[in-house]
Amino acid sequence: MAGIATVVVGAAWDIVNRCQVPRFVYNDLPLGNPIGKPWDIAMQSHTMDRALAMLVDAKTPTAEAMPHRFSSDDRWKTTYMAVTDENRAELRERGEENRRQRLLDKAAGLKRK
Amino acid sequence: MNYISYIERTKAFYAAQGFDLPYQWSQYDDVPFSPMSKRLSDACIGIVTTAYRDQTTPMMARQAEAVPTEDAPTNFLNDDLSWDKETTHMADRRSYFPLEYLKLGVKSGLIGSLSSRFYFAPTQYSQRLTIEHDAPAIVRFAQEDTLDGVVLVPI
Numbered sequence: 409m410a411g412i413a414t415v416v417v418g419a420a421w422d423i424v425n426r427c428q429v430p431r432f433v434y435n436d437l438p439l440g441n442p443i444g445k446p447w448d449i450a451m452q453s454h455t456m457d458r459a460l461a462m463l464v465d466a467k468t469p470t471a472e473a474m475p476h477r478f479s480s481d482d483r484w485k486t487t488y489m490a491v492t493d494e495n496r497a498e499l500r501e502r503g504e505e506n507r508r509q510r511l512l513d514k515a516a517g518l519k520r521k
Numbered sequence: 522m523n524y525i526s527y528i529e530r531t532k533a534f535y536a537a538q539g540f541d542l543p544y545q546w547s548q549y550d551d552v553p554f555s556p557m558s559k560r561l562s563d564a565c566i567g568i569v570t571t572a573y574r575d576q577t578t579p580m581m582a583r584q585a586e587a588v589p590t591e592d593a594p595t596n597f598l599n600d601d602l603s604w605d606k607e608t609t610h611m612a613d614r615r616s617y618f619p620l621e622y623l624k625l626g627v628k629s630g631l632i633g634s635l636s637s638r639f640y641f642a643p644t645q646y647s648q649r650l651t652i653e654h655d656a657p658a659i660v661r662f663a664q665e666d667t668l669d670g671v672v673l674v675p676i
Contacts, residue, residue: 411553411554411555412555412660412663412664412668412669412670412671413555413556413557413558413669413670413671414555414670414671414672414673415670415671415672415673416673416674416675417619417672417673417674418674418675420525420527420675421524422524422525422526422527422528423527423528423546424675426528426546426547426548427546427547427548427549428548428549428550428551428552429552430552430553430554430555434524436523436524437609438604438605438608438609439527439603439604439605439676440599440604440605440606440609440610440611440616440617440676441609441611441616441617442616442617442674442675442676443615443616443617443618443619443622443674444615444616445609445616446609446610446611446612446613446615446616447613447616448616449615452615452616452619452622453622456619456622456623456672459672460561460566460626460631460632460670460672463557463561463670463672464557464560464561466556467556468554469552469554473524478608478609482523484605484608485523485525487605487607487608488525488530488605488607488608489527489530489531489533489534490530491533491534491537496537499534499537499538500537500538500539502538503535503537503538503539503540504539506538507539513579513581518579518581518582
């Protein structure tokens, strides 16, 4: 059976390219808005136009970055998952809570097999 | 290009939470590539999303699903997924779920048709669950719905 053509539209350049996929349209935007900024229909349509063109035209694995930007500077890139002196203790506690919750989920039979 | 290295950042973030073994991200040398078998104007296109519509099912119990496209929520329930909640919001589903775009494409004749279902891919920690269960399920859904092309949008 012939395979099905696919294209990934994503915002994590390093993760998708490490895995490798047949077609990848990348946006340098925050995780959560891989197609375009919220309410920015022109940006979203531009991304999707490119994704569909790549779906049809690509003959070999292809990855391409869109020129879109989230804001005029890159300050937003510093905060996601940042580890700082201010949140270090909170992160440690979050890890402890996570491990406690996993044990509870497992005891409740919530683990997938 | 000044992209964020999510791999490095995630490693540091979870190390700070006391998880000693870093996650092993998927890495393949070969990519199975399928060309489009039809013109776009004759093709049936589907959407795969990692956005979820029902938070009553705990993350770790979620499995691949095919959902009638007409039941796609205006607002998916993404609060327990990982995305940049400090910088942005997901109140506009078009920023991660291209249903309106594809519907317009069908109307204008750019696209042949839109699948009657969309597909949910859970973001699993376990690659085994993705490879052995969720990915084959989504391939089955795509074959049942005779898709020609799929747009996958991980949030």
